Amino acid sequence: MNQPLIEIRSAPHVQAAKTVETIMRHVVYSLLPICAFYVFQYGISALASIVVVTAACLLTERFFVRTGTQAGRLSDYSAVITGLLLALTLPPGFSLWMGAVAGIVAIALGKALFGGIGFNVFNPALVGRAFVQAAFPTAIATYTPSFLAGRFTEFIPSSLAWPLMIPADTAAWLKAKNLDALAGATPLAKWKFDGVIANADELLTSLSGHMAVGPAPALILICGLYLAARRFMDWRIPLAILGSAALTAWLLFAFDPVRYPNPFFMLFSGGLILGAVYMATDMATSPVTPKGMWVYGALIGLLTVVIRYYSGLPEGVMYAILIANAASPLIEKITQPVPFGRGALDRARKRATYPLNPGYISREEASAVTPKKRFLPKKPKK
Amino acid sequence: MSAAAPQTWDEFMEGVWKQNPTFVMILGMCPTLAVTVSAVNAISMGLATLLVLIASCGLVSMMRKVTPKEVRIAVYIVIIATFVTAVDYAIQAISLALYDALGAFIQLIVVNCIILGRAEAHAAKNPPMPAMINAAGMGVGFTIGLLALGVVREILGAGTLFGITLFGAGFQPWVIMVLPPGGFFVLGGWLLLFSWMARRKQRALTVGSDHA
Numbered sequence: 001m002n003q004p005l006i007e008i009r010s011a012p013h014v015q016a017a018k019t020v021e022t023i024m025r026h027v028v029y030s031l032l033p034i035c036a037f038y039v040f041q042y043g044i045s046a047l048a049s050i051v052v053v054t055a056a057c058l059l060t061e062r063f064f065v066r067t068g069t070q071a072g073r074l075s076d077y078s079a080v081i082t083g084l085l086l087a088l089t090l091p092p093g094f095s096l097w098m099g100a101v102a103g104i105v106a107i108a109l110g111k112a113l114f115g116g117i118g119f120n121v122f123n124p125a126l127v128g129r130a131f132v133q134a135a136f137p138t139a140i141a142t143y144t145p146s147f148l149a150g151r152f153t154e155f156i157p158s159s160l161a162w163p164l165m166i167p168a169d170t171a172a173w174l175k176a177k178n179l180d181a182l183a184g185a186t187p188l189a190k191w192k193f194d195g196v197i198a199n200a201d202e203l204l205t206s207l208s209g210h211m212a213v214g215p216a217p218a219l220i221l222i223c224g225l226y227l228a229a230r231r232f233m234d235w236r237i238p239l240a241i242l243g244s245a246a247l248t249a250w251l252l253f254a255f256d257p258v259r260y261p262n263p264f265f266m267l268f269s270g271g272l273i274l275g276a277v278y279m280a281t282d283m284a285t286s287p288v289t290p291k292g293m294w295v296y297g298a299l300i301g302l303l304t305v306v307i308r309y310y311s312g313l314p315e316g317v318m319y320a321i322l323i324a325n326a327a328s329p330l331i332e333k334i335t336q337p338v339p340f341g342r343g344a345l346d347r348a349r350k351r352a353t354y355p356l357n358p359g360y361i362s363r364e365e366a367s368a369v370t371p372k373k374r375f376l377p378k379k380p381k382k
Numbered sequence: 383m384s385a386a387a388p389q390t391w392d393e394f395m396e397g398v399w400k401q402n403p404t405f406v407m408i409l410g411m412c413p414t415l416a417v418t419v420s421a422v423n424a425i426s427m428g429l430a431t432l433l434v435l436i437a438s439c440g441l442v443s444m445m446r447k448v449t450p451k452e453v454r455i456a457v458y459i460v461i462i463a464t465f466v467t468a469v470d471y472a473i474q475a476i477s478l479a480l481y482d483a484l485g486a487f488i489q490l491i492v493v494n495c496i497i498l499g500r501a502e503a504h505a506a507k508n509p510p511m512p513a514m515i516n517a518a519g520m521g522v523g524f525t526i527g528l529l530a531l532g533v534v535r536e537i538l539g540a541g542t543l544f545g546i547t548l549f550g551a552g553f554q555p556w557v558i559m560v561l562p563p564g565g566f567f568v569l570g571g572w573l574l575l576f577s578w579m580a581r582r583k584q585r586a587l588t589v590g591s592d593h594a
Contacts, residue, residue: 098554136558137555137557165549165552165554
């Protein structure tokens with residue numbers, strides 16, 4: 001008689017041979033159509049920006065991996081993702097040297113300082129963007145209209161500034177093209193400072209007119225769906241972010257429709273979709289517990305809307321995600337799932353961290369020794 | 383005299399390099415981060431602290447035998463506050479613009495932990511001459527630390543050094559460098575550099591001993 005063999009293994013039970021490199025490579029694949037659309041919108045300036053920022057990220061990563069201060073390899077594609085995402089969040093006419101600064105800061109301050117891939121507390125791309133937002137506040141707020149004639153043959157003048165020098169003024173350049181300076185304002189800035197609200201369907205495709213917007217939210221959502229379907233990304237976080245942002249915006253809209261824009265405008269304007277799908281879902285900086293993901297996403301959505309409405313800045317996704325990144329270890333701690341066998345009603349013991357505690361996992365290895373808690377001897381009183 | 387000279391020099395260099403208040407002891411962070419927006423501010427803050435440090439350590443050391451132990455901190459504070467007031471008025475008389483730029487941080491030298499720390503740890507236990515030499519070393523070390531921050535922040539934040547324009551009129555200032563985060567970034571950068579140097583030295587030493 002053939003007894004079926006049952007192999008008994010200890011946790012974690014890995015189902016698929018999914019490596020960090022595979023996941024990251026597929027995220028890069030899914031970002032490529034978005035980058036292509038961005039280049040289609042803004043021409044060679046956008047292309048140069050993407051290339052320079054990504055190259056700066058890769059070179060910095062190379063330096064820190066080489067000097068041994070950072071874990072990981074260059075071939076794990078994570079620096080490419082950081083570079084592409086960072087370039088997508090910067091204005092297309094952002095000076096190339098500033099883009100390079102952003103890329104270097106993103107990897108050096110956002111990643112290498114913490115020890116490399118998997119150790120970073122904050123999303124590296126957003127660290128880079130926050131740095132240049134604080135360092136060059138005028139340049140980062142200067143957008144140019146999309147779909148300009150001749151965008152594939154001519155750079156936006158502010159792109160090609162000499163290093164350390166002030167970029168050229170785009171307003172005069174726009175005037176020569178018979179466009180007023182307002183054409184360069186993002187929909188969010190127009191709403192915040194002029195009270196003009198763009199239509200949600202225009203925002204969804206970002207194809208109509210010369211809107212100064214990032215890649216189409218619809219396209220980003222499709223690429224995100226691919227990632228979620230292949231399980232390279234957890235669908236809970238984007239859903240929680242968009243849900244909580246929509247709910248907050250809808251409540252405010254119901255409260256006073258004149259003062260607050262409709263929730264669709266909130267969802268599809270600015271970088272909310274890109275942030276929700278690609279930045280907040282960064283595995284190293286978001287909670288791993290399912291309940292924690294909902295809390296984390298809801299926090300980001302709420303903070304985004306609050307910052308957009310009640311602060312001096314038109315856009316709030318970046319700071320919302322960075323704040324939630326900082327909160328995610330805490331969120332993880334308070335949303336620990338109940339261990340199997342304890343019963344759903346039986347609440348987890350206070351400070352029970354064993355499902356995620358690496359010390360607990362390593363105890364199953366024969367060679368591992370659980371460190372005993374040591375108490376310092378009491379100092380004798382003088 | 384010649385036998386005493388190296389020891390005195392060591393005493394002085396202790397504060398400048400080995401026990402540098404800014405980069406090794408990480409003391410006096412409040413003025414370090416707040417006033418190092420430009421090199422001139424940094425150097426004048428450093429000099430003001432240096433003067434107060436030398437004078438108060440000298441006086442504390444002279445009075446160390448008559449100071450009752452129970453009220454020594456109060457005595458030190460009164461001594462330091464006296465000299466800070468003098469320096470405060472002196473700076474106000476020399477340059478009002480500088481006085482405004484440094485703001486409350488001149489008065490706050492009173493509570494600078496470098497000075498109180500020196501008074502308690504060194505000046506209260508040593509005769510006036512070594513105490514003042516040690517204080518001078520600490521003051522010079524603090525000035526060097528402030529200057530290191532001020533130079534980087536002024537070059538990136540304004541494109542100038544000691545007020546002289548370096549890059550021409552079209553320079554793009556890095557606003558973050560004159561804001562408080564810039565101070566933290568630059569301080570962190572210097573600390574990284576020094577710890578990297580120390581580690582390299584350590585490694586060279588261990589490798590050398592292995593070969594021997």
